[in-house]
Amino acid sequence: MKSISVVIPNYNGKHLFERYFEHNFNIIKSLKTDTEIIVVDDASTDSSVEYLEQNYRDKIQIIKKEQNSGFSNSCNLGINASKNDLVFLLNTDVKLNEGYFDNLFKYFEKEDTFGVMGRIIGMDDNNIQESARLPKVSGKKIKPSNFFYIENPTSFTPTFYLSGAIALIDSKKLKELNGFNELFNPFYCEDQELSIRAWRMGWKCYYEHSAICRHEVSGSTKFHSDKWAVKKLYFRNRYYVHYLHLSGSDLLLWHLQVAIVDVMLTIVTLQFYKIPAYLTLFFNRKKLKRKKKAFNRQMSKRDTNHDLLEIINQLEASLDGRNIIKI
Numbered sequence: 001m002k003s004i005s006v007v008i009p010n011y012n013g014k015h016l017f018e019r020y021f022e023h024n025f026n027i028i029k030s031l032k033t034d035t036e037i038i039v040v041d042d043a044s045t046d047s048s049v050e051y052l053e054q055n056y057r058d059k060i061q062i063i064k065k066e067q068n069s070g071f072s073n074s075c076n077l078g079i080n081a082s083k084n085d086l087v088f089l090l091n092t093d094v095k096l097n098e099g100y101f102d103n104l105f106k107y108f109e110k111e112d113t114f115g116v117m118g119r120i121i122g123m124d125d126n127n128i129q130e131s132a133r134l135p136k137v138s139g140k141k142i143k144p145s146n147f148f149y150i151e152n153p154t155s156f157t158p159t160f161y162l163s164g165a166i167a168l169i170d171s172k173k174l175k176e177l178n179g180f181n182e183l184f185n186p187f188y189c190e191d192q193e194l195s196i197r198a199w200r201m202g203w204k205c206y207y208e209h210s211a212i213c214r215h216e217v218s219g220s221t222k223f224h225s226d227k228w229a230v231k232k233l234y235f236r237n238r239y240y241v242h243y244l245h246l247s248g249s250d251l252l253l254w255h256l257q258v259a260i261v262d263v264m265l266t267i268v269t270l271q272f273y274k275i276p277a278y279l280t281l282f283f284n285r286k287k288l289k290r291k292k293k294a295f296n297r298q299m300s301k302r303d304t305n306h307d308l309l310e311i312i313n314q315l316e317a318s319l320d321g322r323n324i325i326k327i
Contacts, residue, residue, distance in 0.1 A: 002086050
């Protein structure tokens with residue numbers, strides 16, 4: 001059984017540690033394999049660190065950041081400090097069900113597995129919040145489709161991306177990709193972009209319906225910023241994903257589509273946050289180009305060059321004839 005490093009990013013999450021950490025700690029430490037728990041504190045202004053030091057001194061590793069920078073940077077610090085075969089990314093607002101890991105280790109018997117995630121349900125109900133997901137393509141824009149699962153699957157269920165809240169990932173592959181893209185700080189879409197890079201490298205992301213956890217909605221991000229700023233951030237990062245992973249005529253047509261549909265229609269839809277979100281892409285295009293070129297070099301070293309739209313088509317084809325339950 002492969003060893004696991006649990007990486008928990010935290011920002012002002014003392015109340016969440018008090019609710020869920022002891023439970024998760026006991027589940028992780030009950031695994032019959034080597035485990036380590038790394039909490040990366042993103043310059044919290046509450047007493048998160050003091051709470052952990054008082055209750056879990058010498059049981060976990062705590063990395064304290066002096067400046068708040070966001071989810072991607074926090075996770076990357078934990079990933080780089082990890083020592084085990086697998087990295088388990090765990091949000092502070094998640095409560096693992098007993099047996100969460102029971103059916104996950106088998107995925108890593110396949111050499112091309114990047115990672116696997118389980119089912120996320122409500123903290124007080126059994127409604128599915130996240131499961132497997134495929135994107136839908138509208139013109140050149142890629143949008144999330146419905147969540148789904150496969151009833152009584154006879155083979156592994158692919159998912160377009162792994163949720164950063166509960167992703168179990170091959171540590172070697174994760175580090176080869178240099179973890180999350182920190183241009184996506186403070187949060188949103190970074191897990192989708194990481195998974196796209198994995199798919200384009202020729203690796204696979206999976207979903208296991210029997211692995212269940214509960215999630216407190218917005219438990220870890222609700223204190224970050226106002227709704228307008230969050231929407232602007234969300235669309236900025238969605239634009240980043242397209243810019244990084246579309247090329248040539250596909251990228252040009254995407255720009256035209258965004259300029260017409262997203263930007264020009266903001267007056268009608270009152271979604272004014274899309275304009276500054278799109279402009280931010282241009283302000284940061286030099287940094288984005290460097291990231292794009294660096295990843296292209298990584299693909300060249302592995303002799304891979306998988307196109308994003310081609311991958312989407314292949315994923316959709318792999319589900320033909322299977323008993324898909326959409327949520």
